Amino acid sequence: MQYQQGSFPIVGRQEIADGIYDFKIQCPEMAEQAKAGQFVHIRCPGVTLRRPISICQIDRAAGTLRLVFEVKGEGTRNLAQLRVGDEMDVMGPLGNGFDLRKTAGKAVFVGGGIGVPPMVEAAAAYGAKAAAVLGFRDKSRVILEEDMKALGCDVTVCTDDGSYGRKGLVTDAVKELLMEGDVNAIYACGPMVMLEALATLAKEYGVRCQVSLEERMGCGVGACLVCACKTKTKDGEENYSHVCKNGPVFDAQEVVFHG
Ligand SMILES: Cc1cc2nc3c(=O)[nH]c(=O)nc-3n(C[C@H](O)[C@H](O)[C@H](O)COP(=O)(O)OP(=O)(O)OC[C@H]3O[C@@H](n4cnc5c(N)ncnc54)[C@H](O)[C@@H]3O)c2cc1C
Ligand code: FES
Numbered sequence: 027m028q029y030q031q032g033s034f035p036i037v038g039r040q041e042i043a044d045g046i047y048d049f050k051i052q053c054p055e056m057a058e059q060a061k062a063g064q065f066v067h068i069r070c071p072g073v074t075l076r077r078p079i080s081i082c083q084i085d086r087a088a089g090t091l092r093l094v095f096e097v098k099g100e101g102t103r104n105l106a107q108l109r110v111g112d113e114m115d116v117m118g119p120l121g122n123g124f125d126l127r128k129t130a131g132k133a134v135f136v137g138g139g140i141g142v143p144p145m146v147e148a149a150a151a152y153g154a155k156a157a158a159v160l161g162f163r164d165k166s167r168v169i170l171e172e173d174m175k176a177l178g179c180d181v182t183v184c185t186d187d188g189s190y191g192r193k194g195l196v197t198d199a200v201k202e203l204l205m206e207g208d209v210n211a212i213y214a215c216g217p218m219v220m221l222e223a224l225a226t227l228a229k230e231y232g233v234r235c236q237v238s239l240e241e242r243m244g245c246g247v248g249a250c251l252v253c254a255c256k257t258k259t260k261d262g263e264e265n266y267s268h269v270c271k272n273g274p275v276f277d278a279q280e281v282v283f284h285g
């Protein structure tokens with residue numbers, strides 16, 4: 027795995043929803059190497075362990091990476107305090123990324139809450155052949171809808187309380203797309219219950235499905251075992267994988283959701 031580590035200037039910073047920040051860092055070599063679904067490991071001020079954040083968008087021409095994160099605890103709270111002109115200590119790009127091989131038909135990109143950011147760069151590969159289904163708790167948490175539309179995607183937003191878009195679960199909207207036919211792949215990131223439901227749907231409809239998992243991380247490069255998750259082979263044999271190194275993207279049928 028080839029990755030870099032260094033301090034890179036912050037060239038963009040915006041709060042796009044309450045407690046959700048959109049940063050851009052100038053890191054031309056990392057941007058050149060990065061692919062959709064990979065992540066960077068960030069040294070957040072005031073905490074010891076780095077924190078993993080997905081790559082939301084890659085601009086190779088400008089040499090920038092876009093990172094969108096929600097304040098959850100001390101690390102992300104301190105990270106959000108950084109300003110344009112400050113430097114961010116980043117290791118990356120890490121992990122495997124999505125396999126975005128194109129075949130005939132549409133691909134569906136499903137994001138749940140703060141699982142939406144990595145779906146932006148992934149959907150860019152499909153443009154108008156992408157359908158995006160984005161789920162949020164309520165209207166105040168909706169992010170990146172316009173970015174997805176700008177890529178040409180057909181976007182459906184779902185909220186738990188119906189305060190924006192359609193009321194209900196993303197899986198209902200995905201099922202409707204599958205029933206219409208012409209879907210050849212599902213890519214997803216979000217809560218495990220959502221990923222599990224999508225894995226079941228994908229199996230039922232015989233569609234390829236890749237999911238990006240989130241686990242707490244230590245080293246980020248396969249050396250510490252903090253991020254172990256249970257996976258299985260095609261023959262059903264169970265073993266452990268590292269989310270940081272073997273993932274974060276896995277074939278949905280490989281993941282043991284109740285491991
Ligand atoms: C591969 C990967 C990509 C990620 N991409 C993004 C992203 O693009 N945007 C974003 O906002 N977040 C992302 N996350 C989650 C992010 O790393 C955590 O929210 C962050 O590490 C929390 O750090 P903290 O110090 O603020 O909070 P902490 O004080 O460490 O934790 C606060 C709370 O968040 C929970 N938590 C911490 N880490 C994780 C985790 N990895 N998964 C689930 N729950 C966790 C803790 O259990 C605790 O309840 C990603 C995680 C992984 C593994
Ligand atoms: S975070 Fe150390 S092995 Fe994955």
